[in-house]
Amino acid sequence: MKPGITNIVSAVDSTFLFITVTSVVLLVLVTFFMLYFVVKYNRKRHPQAEQIEGNLLLEIVWTVIPTVLVLLMFYYGWVNFSYMRNAPDDAMTVKVTGMMWSWQFEYKNGKQSNTLNVPLGKPVNLILSSADVIHSLYIPAFRIKEDAVPGLKTHLWFTPNEIGSYDIFCTEYCGTGHSHMLSKVVVMTGEDFEKWYGTAAPQGAKDRGLNLLQVKGCLGCHTTDGTGKIGPTFKGIFGRKEIVITGGKERDIVADEEYLKKSVLQPEADIVKGYPPIMPVIPVTSGELDDIIEALKGLK
Amino acid sequence: MSSFYSDTGQRSGIAGWMMSVDHKRIGIMYLSALLLFFSIGTSLGVMMRLNLISPGTFMGVHTYNRLFTIHGIIQIFLFIIPGIPVSFGNFFLPLLIGARDVAFPRLNRLSWWLYLAGAFLVLASLFLGGGALDTGWTFYAPYSIKTKTNVSLALFAVFILGFSSILTGVNFVTTIHRLRAPGMKWHRMPLFVWTLYATGWVQILATPVIAISLLLIILERFFGMGFFDPLKGGDPVLFEHMFWIYSHPAVYIMILPAMGIISEVVPVFARKTLFGYRAVAYSALAIAGVGYLVWGHHMFTSGMSDASRVVFSLLTFIVAVPSGIKVFNWVATLYKGSIRVDAPLIFALTFIFLFSIGGLTGLIQGALSANLHLHGTYWIVAHFHYVMFGGMGFSFLTALHYWFPKMFGRMYNERQAKIGWFFLFVGFNMLYFSMFILGVQGMPRRYFDYPPEYFTGHLVSTIGSWILVAGFVIVFRNLIIAIRKGPKAPDNPWGGTTLEWKVPSPPPHENFEEIPVITRGPYHYGNDKK
The missing domain is CATH 2.60.40.420 (Cupredoxins -  blue copper proteins)
Known part of the structure; x- marks a missing residue:
């Protein structure tokens, strides 16, 4: 058998397969009997029903067998789960x-x-x-x-x-x-x-900053090529004139260093007009923030 | 004798309905409201499916996130949870046990008003404040605390709906204890009554938990109390526990009465007493009881301790057994029957088939190791819709076709009902079975957009949604035409043996001229030659 892309794959897939096959068998049985009875005991063929109140033996059988089956399924899932939850010490x-x-x-x-x-x-x-x-x-x-x-x-x-x-x-x-x-x-x-x-971390404030833009996930919403995404683009952002909404009122600003820092630390203070107020606060150190500003200055 | 439609009491017109304490009028009003919200919720679902064949063409991501949230809230809190008890339960519980009304008719009217108030607030929350909320119907903190959308009003609406539900539960439990006709011992009650009884207790005991959880979110949003935000010492996993302590039993609030309806319909069309009456009745109580203790299976990847995951998985497997017992007994009821395949039976057998798929796939995701792959994917969405829509939804359609003649005094076109069923069945399976496959392939739920390898599955699913809609149009067109010009229904069109078939269609205001005396079980086809 192939080992699978990871060691975990067979732990999941074997449980999945075992329960799926059992379930398909049960579903086919239930559906078959249901349809078979509907055809066989159709009123045209079988005008008088036989009154059967129940059958204790049958009730016991179809309580006990499913109970055993589901306990087996539970056990199988549990054993594989334990394996999946305990990493070896040398990981x-x-x-x-x-x-x-x-x-x-x-x-x-x-x-x-x-x-x-x-x-x-x-x-x-x-x-x-x-x-x-x-x-x-x-x-x-x-x-x-x-x-x-x-x-x-x-x-x-x-x-x-x-x-x-x-x-x-x-x-x-x-x-x-x-x-x-x-x-x-x-x-x-x-x-x-x-x-x-x-490989050592990038040297120089600007390169460190560019790396941070990626690592901190900024580029998930902001581009560096001038196109709009979820947030405004970083291209040419330093010194750009923008209309922002502050506390419900529009005002004009120039994106200087102070403004950009505030936008990272308190993203909800000023919202650039036309964009949703959804930027989360992303934790950065003041050193990291300086590097990010340097990088933004360079994105012309 | 005049029917409850013409016997308006002291008031007439709209007041004759809104101020009425007649359980049948309240049931009809609930039924209309449920169907209205169901059609809104379903339309939102169809719009979501439309987005998923071409993400971004028809709507933006923010709209999509709001759509699936509102779809969930409307379908769950305004349709499925109140669902069968408030509509068919209200109309038929007193009739089935030989009573003139529920135990507290005015309380029943209050439940109805609270439901309306809750529904109104849900709709209002979509337009007030930050607009429609975007949290998903599970309201997980801390997202639900941070989002700017109008979470608080929507949660308050659900809080109000909870009271409506609790009062209905209290009312039904009391009614079943106190108002059974002379001679109707517990083991002579129709199965639908048993399931309403079990449901009533779940409503009373579980609903307060969600009321409190939602209130805590509202307090946290307004006053920054820090129950669930870890920055303030709170615990987000705590909210998940509190939410599911209610919302898992709520699944049984939805499905138990649905099972009750199947237990009513199968004997009537097989002309045979229900196989294993006691096993079916007690399994309802077992499901309600064990169902309280399995909420943790929604949280197998939540960070909860491994030991609790094991215990919750074990209990989850145990709760599958009584559901299986019910299915086996329904099938055994068909054995040596004298079966007529009318529309209500087709819908009931479809319930058994779809609910079995929903239940069996529940075993797969209930196994701990498999769950770590399937949790949070389309697999869960598929499972959930098989149980809720294939289960409760098809049972609702069963009840609608079974009791329609009694409720409206008219017959519908049988052929049209069957054609509609065919479209629903095909559309349903295309729509949701493809989601099982998408889930196994790893497609996460609540995604506005997805990598291209999942496109085929989404396309099949969306086409299925259109076929499903066609089925609904046929089915409801048929019923609406029947209300207006269907032929008059006899008192007992299907040859049922329970008490509602012994009164005129539609029933008179007081239900029974004389309260019947019960001398035998509910599905007695014994020596009565037709």
Whole structure:
């Protein structure tokens, strides 16, 4: 048997298959007897019904057999679940933070990324949390899912068996950008992973800032090429004249450094006219904020 | 003798209806309101399906998020939960137990007014304040605390609807205890009455929990109390628990009376007493009882402890058994019957088939390991619609076709009803079965947009929604024509044995000239030669 894309796949699929096959058999039996009786005991053929009050033996049979069956199903699901919940001790830990509407992955050495890069054949332990509302990290190809809850640490683990790139979805509704809160798991060879993992963080304020725009998920809603998305574009934003709505009143502003910083720290204070007031507060340090401003200045 | 339609009491016109305490008038008014909201909710669902074959062409993401929220709130709180008890329960409970009305007729009228008030507030919330809410019908915190849309008014509306539900529960439980005709022992009650009894208790005991949870959200929104926001020391998982402590039993509020209707209809068209009467009756109580303890299966990926996930999974599997017992007994009732396949029986057998699919897929997602893949995907949406729409919805249609002659005193066109059924059956399965496949493929629910590999499934599903609508048009056109010019219905068109068939169609204001004395079980076809 193929090992599956991850070690988890067979734990899920075998349970699924076992219960599905049993259920199909039961459904076919119930439907067959229902239709068979309707035809066979049709009033034209069978004008006089036979009055049968019930049958104790039958009641016992169809109580006990289903009970045994469902307990088996429960047990099967439980055993596989236990396996899925207990990561081996040597697993590589990655911190995952869900936020409206992006995922951020942080590795042991402090490296941050907005895709989940992992080496082939090594167990990975994800520790999930959220910066704002409830999200849920779901990798369909791996058969794993767990909610990212603010104020709580939850966990997931898997060992990838095939090189490739797989979808990450958010499966807990989290507002306007929910269906675009996407990312990828990239499974690479150990060598490629080490190369990526060892690359130093970008140097220079501007490059660091550009990296942060991606890692913090800003680019989920803002573009750098001048097109509009959920929020206004970053292209040429520094020094741009905008009409904003502040406390229900329109006013003209110039997007200077002070304004841009305020827009990150208090996104709901001024809303650019024509855009919805939905930007979440994304946690940044003051150093990170300076880098982001430098990057925005450069996006002409 | 004049029917309850012409016997208006002291008032006439609209006041004769709105001020009436006659359980039959209240039942008819509820039925009309339910069907109105059902048609609104269904239209919203069809619009969602339209978006999903071409995301963004017909509406924006914000509109879509509001649509699925309002679709859920209307279908669940204004249609399915009140559903069968307030319409058919109100009309037929007193008739089935040989009573002239429910125990508290004025309380019944208050329930109806509260329902109307709640419905009005739900609709008002769509246009006031921040506009229609976008939280999904589950109102999960902290999103429901942070969104700028009008959550508070909508939650307050659901709070009011909860009181309507509690009062109906109190009323029905009391009625069943106190107003049964002489000789109607517990084991001579029709099965629909048993299920209304079990439902009544669930309404009384579970509804206050959601009332409190929703109130806490409102307090948190207005005063920043911090019950559920972790930044203030609250716990978002706590809200999930409180929400499902009600909303899971609420599933049984929806499905138990639906099962009761199937238990009424199958014996009548098989000309045979119900197989295993006691097993069917007690399994309703078992479902209601165990159903309180399985709410955690909505939270297998929520971050709840692994130990509680195991316990909730075990209980979930246990609650499947009594539902299975019911299905087996219904099928056994057909054995050696003398079966006539009229429209009500077709709808009832369709219920058994679709509800079985809904129940069996529940086993698949109830298994812990499989759930971690299926939770939060279209699989859940499919399962839910098979149980709610395939179950409660088709049971509602069964009841409508079974009791229509009694309620309106007219017959509908049998052929048209069957053609309508055919469209509904085909459309329903295209619409929702494709969602099972989408779910296994990993398509998350509540997505406005999706990667291209899911397109085929969405397309089949949307085409199914159009066929389903065609079915509804045929079915309801048929019934509306029947109300206006259908042939007069006899008192007992199907040869039923329960008490409602012993009074004229439609029944007189007082139901029974003389309260009947009951000497045997409800489905006695024994030696009565036709």
